[in-house]
Amino acid sequence: MVAAGGLPAPYNYGPSVLSEGGRYRAWWCSQLPGVGPAGDDVLHASAASPDGPFAEGASSAVPVFAGEPGRFDGMHTCDPSVLHVGDRYYLYYTGAAGDHAHGNAIGVATSADGMAWTRGAAPVVTAAGEVPRGNVYGAGQPSAVFLDGWFYLLFTDTTAQGAGWNGAGQFVLRSRDPLFGEDVQALTERGFRPAGGERGRSVVDAFSADWAYSPTLDAFAIAHQTTGGTQITFWDREFTRHPYAPVTIPGPWQEGPGLVRDGEGWIRPSTADPCDAVPVDVLRATALAPAPTDIRHFGIDIADADGCGTAPRAARALDGFAVPSPVRTVDLVHDGARVRFERRSVAETVAVEVLDDRPDPVNALPVIADIASGAPALRSPAGEVGLLDTSGGLWRVTPETARTNASPIIDVTQGQWRSHPARGDLRP
Structure with missing residues (x-):
């Protein structure tokens, strides 16, 4: 067991797992005595490895979200899916005011740290109510991904037209608004269309699924x-x-899996072989005692992915990686282009990894900036540090990067800081 709420917690399942800042953070469904109403709670803990042990200070885990009486989620908050986009965390979850019979709906809460949450005023997804079935669960079990400016939401709805005889099925909504308050689109047989029509297309016959985007694949x-x-x-x-055949991570399970993802819901490429290997890790409950519990770590590596076969795919798979350049410098792949550093040691401070070999398709990516050794380094009144490229563009970096580049940091006014066009953020 790698994560649990401790002896008072009768169940532990449905984890959402983020890899960030060198740690693994997990939120999952449980219940602790004396926390909110007598229903499902969301617990949080972190670890240095997905193998655990997960803990929060001296505790196995701490409650961070619970039901709020008088609201749609007055008793139960469960099935967390957490994203960290920009400077905000988003928690998508199943909420219910009482028992789960058709009362389940999906809510969103926001946070600055992933611990203290502010819930929305109303659910963002409710049961479609299109087909009565013996399974009266309703809508819930969300999983969110952020890709190309869109927030994608995968979820269960046992009352949808497209669900199976037993209510199984996974449906997809997307919006550029993380709170799904406007411009919501639903995946249909004709692609994405404005939401509000029949919920007829399911992407997999399942309950309690999790998902991620793989840039390598x-x-x-x-x-x-x-x-x-x-x-x-x-x-x-x-x-x-389906661009690839399904793969299976074997072993015991109870309830839904939680993929290890980054803050945007992506499976990050392998640091050793980002073009061809995809590490897929899950945490999942493995036992009934009598409810699902005993969360453990399982994983596989997908090989021969050919993630750098074309320039667009290489740009995605290698984003954040650095490679040798043809002119004895080092190129950082960044947002579909290359940022060239004169010093390898400087590239090492901003890159996920500096690779020994340069995939040929990288040559097609444009070089958008050159950062010379000793380039001017500025510090804004707010304390942010930036390096100037040879065209005068400003790249936000850490003080360590500036020092490694032999760039003395000069304090400037806000006007001087803003006089340089902002080119990007290279901070890890």
Whole structure:
């Protein structure tokens, strides 16, 4: 067992796992005595490895979200899915005011740190109510991904037209608004259309799924449980085809899996082989005692992904990596282009990894900046540090990067700081 709420917690399942800042943070569904109403709570803990042990200070975990009486989530808050986009955390969750019979809906809460949450005023997804079935669960079990400016939401709705006889099915909404308050689109057989019509297209026959985007595979990966373990089903970004055959992470399971993802819901490439290997890790409950508990870590490596076969795919798979350049410098792949550093040691402070070899498709990516050794370094009144490229563009970096570049940091006024066009943020 790698994560649990301690002896008072009767169950632990449905984790959402983020890898950030050298740590692994997990939120999952449990229940602790004396926390909110007598229903499901969301607990949080972190660890240095997905193998755990997860803890929060001296405790196994701490409650960070619970039901609020009088609201749609007055008793139960469960099935967390957490994103960290920009400077905000977003918690998508199942909420219910009482029992779960058709009362389940999906809510969103926001936070600056992933610990103290502010909930929305109303659910963002409710049951469609299109087909009465024996399974009266309703809408819930959300999983969110941020990709190309869109927030994608995968979820269960046992009352939807597109669900199976038992209510199984996974439906997709997307919006550029993380709170799904406007311009919401639903995935249909004709692609994405304005939400509000029939909920007729399911992307996988499952309950309690989690998903992620893999830049190496350039595909969505949906994790759901089958008799053999956690199956990963792949969809291309347009949801028109399955670009890869499913793979299975074997082993015992109870309830839904939680993929290890970054803050935007991505499976980060392998640091050793970012073009061809995709590490897929899940945390999932493995026992009934009598409710699902005993969260453990499982994983596989997908090989021969050919993630750098074209320039667009290399730009995604290698984003944040640095490679040798043809002119004895080092190129950082950044937002579909290259930022060239004169010193390898400087590139090492901003890159996920500096690779020994340079995939040929990287040559097609434009060089948008050159940062010379000793380039001017500025510090704003707010304390931010930036390096100037040879064209005068400003790149936000850490003080360590400026020092490694042999660039003395000069304090400037806000006007002087803003006089340089902001080119990007290279801070890890």
